[in-house]
Each structure stands twice: as structure tokens, then as C-alpha cells.
Amino acid sequence: DVKVTQSSRYLVKRTGEKVFLECVQDMDHENMFWYRQDPGLGLRLIYFSYDVKMKEKGDIPEGYSVSREKKERFSLILESASTNQTSMYLCASSPGQGYGNTIYFGEGSWLTVV
């Protein structure tokens, strides 16, 4: 079974702190994603990576950056956390280009910025 592991399930950070959310997948998938989920807004794509060191902005990249130094690991960075970044963050991965790919999610990281 594909496993996507998010390192922290619950975090509380202070405004202005730098925050790292780590994600590891064990299925050699090409693509990795970071989504943010808020009530009533569904899942919104923050960043997407289709290869090591390659990234593409999603719908809401402002205030976030990402790092993918190794194929299995994709990190989301909040350079200076703000209260409006309090949310649930979901990491996901999927195989490379191919008809019928599905996406596999981690369990989510609940971030509270105070």
C-alpha cells in the first residue's frame, strides 16, 4: 500500500515563526502536492512538484514555499506564519504522467497560528 506520511499531526506556532511541514511518500511517485483545506472552501492547491527540485505554483501559493531535494520528500514552508494560515494541510502524491492516475493523501497536519 502507498503510504504518505506527514511528520506532524498537530502544531501550534506563533505569528512570525518559520514553520516546516514535512511529507514523505514510499512509492517512488513522481508527483507530490500540498493542499490546504478550510471549511466550505474544499481543498486548495498550494504547490505541486513533478520532479526533484521542480515545483509549480498552485492556486494559493502566497505566503508559502516548498522544497523537494529528494524524490520521496516534499516540504512546505511558511516563511513567517500568520493567523490566516491556521488550517489543515494535506500532503499527497501520485505517479507520473499517465491516464488514470489517482492521488494518495497523508493524514493531514493541523496547524494553529496564535
Place this chain on the structure above:
Amino acid sequence: SQQGEEDPQALSIQEGENATMNCSYKTSINNLQWYRQNSGRGLVHLILIRSNEREKHSGRLRVTLDTSKKSSSLLITASRAADTASYFCATVLIYNFNKFYFGSGTKLNVKP
């Protein structure tokens, strides 16, 4: 945005009844997928329907796709309390197999 819209936002039914959720989207797709999310957890893939398919079944799930109306529906038959969850549709576009666009979900509550 390509993001799909699910309808209704919330649905409450009795165990044994059928549950129907709808999804509409905006641009041409390669395929459409449905996912389930238990409260506070990640999403899990349920079923995929390709753009050239009209209906697909998997156990108690039936998915239909109408590309002319840009809509899909998910039917869960003989629902169980364990089906209580949020259900999301995700679209994959024709020109980009790598991205998944999710709707805002339907929250299903199945009362025992």
C-alpha cells in the same frame, strides 16, 4: 478555477437509504474521481470514471458522468452508519494529467 462544486453541501439520511451526491465542473476533463474523507483524516480514493465512460460501479457505489452537462453523480446504495464522511469529486484535465482539482465536498451523515 476548474474546481468542482458538489451538491448538496450536506446530506442526512437513515441507514439503509440511498445517498446521491452531485458534482459539476467547468472545463473538459480526462477523468473524474471521487474521494472520501473521514472526519479529520486524509482523503481516500473511491472510484474513477473516464471521460468516455457514462457509468461505473464498485460495490455499493455507482458513478455517472455526463460530459455534455459537465456533471457527475455518486450514488451510495443501502447506506450504513460507517459511510458517514465527506465526499469529494476531483477532476483531471485533458491537457494535464498531473493535477487534481477538488470540489468543496458533500458532508454525508448516515443515522443508525
